Amino acid sequence: MSEFIEKLWEVGPALVEGTPHAKELGMKFVAVDKGLATLSLPYNVALIGDPRSRVIAGGAVTTVLDQACGLAAIAGFDGFAQLATLSLRIDYQRSAAPGETVIAEAVCYKTTRHVAFIRAVAHDGDPEDPVATAQAAFMLTGPLYKVGEDLKTTSKDGDAKT
Amino acid sequence: MTQRLTDDLIASIPYAKMLGVKAEFSKDGLLLILPYQKSNIGNPTLPALHGGAIGGFMEVCAMAELRRRSPDLPFSKAIGVNIDYVRRGKPVETYARADIFKEGARVANVRVRAWQESPDKPIAALSGHFLLPKKP
Numbered sequence: 001m002s003e004f005i006e007k008l009w010e011v012g013p014a015l016v017e018g019t020p021h022a023k024e025l026g027m028k029f030v031a032v033d034k035g036l037a038t039l040s041l042p043y044n045v046a047l048i049g050d051p052r053s054r055v056i057a058g059g060a061v062t063t064v065l066d067q068a069c070g071l072a073a074i075a076g077f078d079g080f081a082q083l084a085t086l087s088l089r090i091d092y093q094r095s096a097a098p099g100e101t102v103i104a105e106a107v108c109y110k111t112t113r114h115v116a117f118i119r120a121v122a123h124d125g126d127p128e129d130p131v132a133t134a135q136a137a138f139m140l141t142g143p144l145y146k147v148g149e150d151l152k153t154t155s156k157d158g159d160a161k162t
Numbered sequence: 163m164t165q166r167l168t169d170d171l172i173a174s175i176p177y178a179k180m181l182g183v184k185a186e187f188s189k190d191g192l193l194l195i196l197p198y199q200k201s202n203i204g205n206p207t208l209p210a211l212h213g214g215a216i217g218g219f220m221e222v223c224a225m226a227e228l229r230r231r232s233p234d235l236p237f238s239k240a241i242g243v244n245i246d247y248v249r250r251g252k253p254v255e256t257y258a259r260a261d262i263f264k265e266g267a268r269v270a271n272v273r274v275r276a277w278q279e280s281p282d283k284p285i286a287a288l289s290g291h292f293l294l295p296k297k298p
Contacts, residue, residue, distance in 0.1 A: 021212035024180070024201035048176040049225075050237045057177035058240040059218020066214040082205065084247065085213035091242045141208075 001033075004078050004147040008032045015071065022067050025060060034078070035108040037071035039064055042101045054098040061102060061132050062090050065120050068104035069136040073116035076108025082142035086115070089135045096131045100124035106134075114140045167233060168192065171226055178222045181215060185226060192230055194223040196256040203253065211251030213286075220245065220258050220274040220288040227260035228270055228292060235295040238270065243290035251285050254278050263289075270294055 013029040016022050016039060025047065030038040041047075041056075041064040049057025070083055096102050105127065106120035120134040121127055168187040172178050181202060184195040196202070196219045204212025221243060228238045256278050263271040274288040275281070 018206070019212065020201050020203040020206060021215050022204075046176050046180045049222075051174050051176070052236055057175070057218060057221070058243070059177055059181075059214065059221045062217045062221065062243070062245075063212065063214025066212070066217065070213075082207065084210070084250065085245075087244070087246050088213065088217060089242070089244045090240075092240050095239070 002078070005032060005034055005075065007147050008075060012071070015074075016067065019067065021063065025063060027064055027067060030103070032071065032075050035072060035076040036106065037068050037075055038103065038105045039068045039071065040101050040103050043099050053095065055095040056098075056102070058090070058092060058132075061092070061096060061122050062088070062134075064102060064104045065090060065106070065122055065132065065134040066136070068106040069108075069118040069120050069134065070138060072106035072108040072118050072120070073111070073138040076111045076116050076118070077140070077144055079144040079146040081140050081144045083116075083138045084141045086137040086139050090132050091134075092132045093130050096122075097124050102131060103127075168226075168230070171229055171233070172222075175222065177218065178226075181219055181222070183219060183222055191259065192223070192227050194219065194226065194258045196258070198253050198255055200253075204251075208250060209253050211253065211256065213245075213247055213251075216247070216251050216256065216276055216286050217243070217245045217288065219256065220260075220276050220286065221290070223258040223274050223276075224260045224272040224288065224290055224292065227262065227272065228294070231262075231265075232295070232297075235297065238292040238294050241269070241291045241293050243288055245286060245288045247286045249283065249285040252278055256285065257281070265294075268294055
C-alpha cells in the first residue's frame with residue numbers, strides 16, 4: 001500500500017464526516033485503495049423519498065455515489081486536492097430495500113492531469129444485484145498535494161508551481 | 163393545484179424536508195426553492211453546496227412536477243438521471259424548475275435547470291427519465 005493510501009485510510013473518516021452534507025445524511029467511510037473508495041449510507045427515515053414505499057430518495061443514493069466517486073478520484077489522483085463534480089450519470093436498477101444500508105463502491109479507472117473518470121455501484125449487500133450504477137467525471141479545482149513530496153503543486157491552468 | 167397542495171406534496175417527502183426544499187406554485191408552474199443551509203454544504207473550504215444535494219434537489223423538482231400533474235397517483239420512479247454541473251453552488255438560495263420534455267404512457271423525460279442569481283446562469287442541469295405510475 002502506498003504512503004498516500006495509508007494516509008487516506010487515516011483521514012478518510014474525517015474527510016467524509018467533515019463534509020457537512022455527507023454527515024447530515026449519515027454517510028460512513030468504509031475503505032480506500034488506489035483508485036478505489038467504498039462508503040456506506042445506513043437506512044434512515046429522514047432519507048425517505050416515497051412515503052408509501054418507505055424507499056429512500058434517489059437523491060440520497062445519488063449523493064452517496066457522488067461522494068464515493070469524489071473519494072475514488074482523490075485515490076486515483078494519488079494526492080489530496082479540491083475537486084468539483086463535472087458530470088454524474090445514475091441508472092437506478094431497482095429500489096433500495098427499506099431498512100438496508102446502501103453501500104457505494106467507486107472505481108477511478110482513469111485520471112488525466114485535471115480530470116478523473118469514475119464508475120460506481122450502489123448496492124444493499126450484494127454487489128451483483130445493484131440498486132444503482134453511476135458514471136462520473138470530476139475535475140481538480142486546486143493544487144494536488146502528493147504525500148512525501150514538497151508542496152509542489154499544479155495550478156488550474158497546468159503550470160507547475162513550487 | 164394550489165399552493166396548499168404544493169406545500170403538502172413537499173412536506174410528504176422526508177428527504178425534501180431534510181434538504182429544506184420549499185415550493186412556490188404560480189401560473190408559470192412549480193418553482194422549487196432550496197434555501198441555504200449549512201448541512202447542504204459539500205466543500206466547506208470554498209464553500210460550495212454538495213453536488214449530491216443539488217442533484218437530489220433537481221430530482222425532487224422533477225418528481226414534484228410529475229406528481230403535480232396527477233396528484234392522486236403514486237410517485238414516479240427515477241430510471242436514470244444525467245447531471246451536468248456548470249457552476250459552483252454558492253452558499254445562497256438555489257432555485258429549480260422542471261420541464262416535461264416528453265410524457266409517454268409509461269415514461270416521462272424531464273429536464274430540470276437549477277440556478278442561483280439568475281435563471282440564465284444555471285449552476286446545474288438534470289435530464290432524466292422517470293417511470294410513471296400506472297393509471298387506474
